[in-house]
Amino acid sequence: MKSVDSTIDLPALYHSMLRIRRAEEAIANRYHEQQMRCPVHLCIGEEAIAVGVCASLTTPDVVYGNHRSHGHYMAKGGDLNAMIAEIYGKSTGCCGGRGGSMHLIDNTAGFAGAVPIVGGTVPLAVGAGWSFKLKEEERVAVVFFGDGCFEEGVLHEAMNFAALKKIPTIFVCENNGMSVYTPLTDRQPVRSISGIARAHGLGVYTGDGNDIFEVAHLAGEAIAQARSGGGPQFLEFKTYRWFGHVGHEFDDDLGYRPDETPQFREDRCPLKRAEAALSQNYGWQDGDFSAIEQRVKEEVEAAFQFTFDSPEPNPNTSGDHTYAE
């Protein structure tokens, strides 16, 4: 990890990661109340990738997500109130209660949508990128997906076409080594994921997804490349999913990840690493950390309060928007 880096606004990136961590912890802490009546897939431990990639994006750039996209949505600037309200099925949710945790959108922020079919948004991001190219706009489209998605044909179809047309789409593979409970070694042969992306003709970058410096640097380079006409880029970041595939708890008891211990997680914690850098190189004191914690805490609590104050959707509207006008 680089010690000091003037091109990266570490306090801002740390703030963004902390918001995601504390918002998801609040979801986890309240999930047992059974008022969030939809599945939640938490990204705790993986925050650096969403934040590091989005750091080089502008609002008109678009991001597509997947089933585990609270982090992507928040990192792109998605409205937190609307996300929490959506998970609670409230009318003020970003989908008015039609989507829940697995379907998030905030067009104003450039978060163009998340859906839970693995690979579902990948070609959408290529279509979006192609539209920018055809309209000669300097925008890029980004799609986040996991190592499991690399097994889906649609990803390879999308990479092939993006490379063919030099489309400004950035493919971000969050490789946490797990598809639900099935390890990568049971699903793919021993060979490099990024090597295949390179063979498709994409620019390729690999790095430690738990290191915000590395993610921000590589993503910055990839996004600049795509934006300046260099065609599609592929980022592969190794990371670690702390919680179970779905739900609000650690699942160490299942024993499917024998190396998983609290210490294992702590060693890979992207926030801890950023905190160390802030202390050592940015002169942050305890007071700085507690101040930012307080700020985030208030914001998260306000989002839950906003949600609790929001009305349920009107059941008579449940069929609305099946068709557009």
Add this chain to the structure above:
Amino acid sequence: MQSSTMDKAKTPTIIRELNFGEALQEAQLQTMESDKSVMVIGEGVADPKSIFRTTEGLVERFGPDRVTEMPLAENGMTGVCIGLSINGFRPILVHQRIDFALLSLDQIINNAAKLHYVFDGKVTVPLVVRMLIGRGWGQGPQHAQSLQSIFAHIPGLKVVMPTTPYDAKGMLNSAIKDNNPVMFIEHRWLYNLKGDVPKEPYLVPLDKANVVRKGRDITIATYSHMTIEAIAAAKELAKHGVEVEIIDMRCVRPIDIDPVLASVKNSGLLLVLDTGWASCGVSSEIMARTAESAFQHLKKPPKRITLPDFPAPTAKSLTDDYYPDAETIVQGVVSLVDDEQKLPSKKICEAVRRTSLRDIPNPAYVGPF
């Protein structure tokens, strides 16, 4: 000579005879001229055969950015087209066989049909998917399926199957203008049929059936190529005093059942024709809705004529009797209307019986209809 300031309403409508395929080509050409957001994407759209000439001249006129060949990646390219449509374009994705589109059901059903709904109206998907139903010349079980009911099952999709050149142009124009994903299904055996088509662009709604022949004795609900067979049967039956009302459904989602109900109210008899299989098909839907809303008007249980319940074979000898035709329809009508067995049914059947080779489109059918 037309003046540029001439009042448009006074411009005489130019009507020419075009075939179904030419009508499709003209719809795309004219819409692309008036709307720069329209694109045509598909394997073959810019090749020398140009999807049986339905995209002829488009790449020369609009260039490869708007008329784009595609890799063999049906699902991925459907997703790419959805991404385009969300971002200001109106793509027309073309599959030379509807069978190929099965590879894209994930993107069509999970994304195209859902995004407007699940995102609370914040996203629209103005996408047209043109799909061709093949038949004959040994197309076999994977190049000759009539798969409309799979799409018609899905809320969020519109599914249309025009029969005439007039409807082909007008409904394709409407499909391109529509802000929803429209499955535009074309029967290959309609391509050479001719009919009157106005030169000026016009719209035909995507949710209205069309009564193509009036008659008091029996109601036939049909669509696509089976409408042509029904017209041939009805003409012959009329010579023997049987007046058949034919309703070309045109749209299978949403399905416009009202003209069928109104007709059944008069005739009391319903025969439903389908280009596809019976189980869970469009014919099932028409019969169910008629039973729900007009049961009291039915003098007899309705009947339907569909494909037999097995895949399309390849050999000519195996396919000759696979497809129902005008003769099958005559038999169906007679079985419903002729309780006293007064009709010369053998003679009527002989009159409509096809004598030419049956694995190619019937040369006796040329239109206009």
